[in-house]
Amino acid sequence: MFARGVAAASVLIAVVLVGAVAIVVVVVVVGVVIEVVIAVVLLAVAVIVAVVVGEGEVVVVVVVVVVVVVVVVEVVVKVVFVAVI
Incomplete structure (x- = not known):
C-alpha cells in the first residue's frame, strides 16, 4: 500500500x-x-527611413547589425536561463 502511494506521488511530481x-x-x-x-x-522601418533620407547603405547596415546583435544576445540569454532552470 505504501509503495503504491510513493509510486503515485512520484508520477505526480x-x-x-x-x-x-x-x-x-x-x-x-x-x-x-x-x-x-x-x-x-x-x-x-529602418529600410523605409533609409530610403526616405537617402543615406540607405549606412543606416541599413548599422540598424541591421544592432538589431541582429540584440536579438541574438536575448535569445542566448533566454536559452541559458532555461538550461539553468
Missing part, C-alpha cells in the same frame, strides 16, 4: 515538473518569436 518545464519552454519560444517579429518590423 514527474508530471508537474514536466508541465513546469513545458510552460517555461513555451514562454521562451513565444518570447523569441515576438522578438524576431519586432526585429523584422524594426528592420523594415
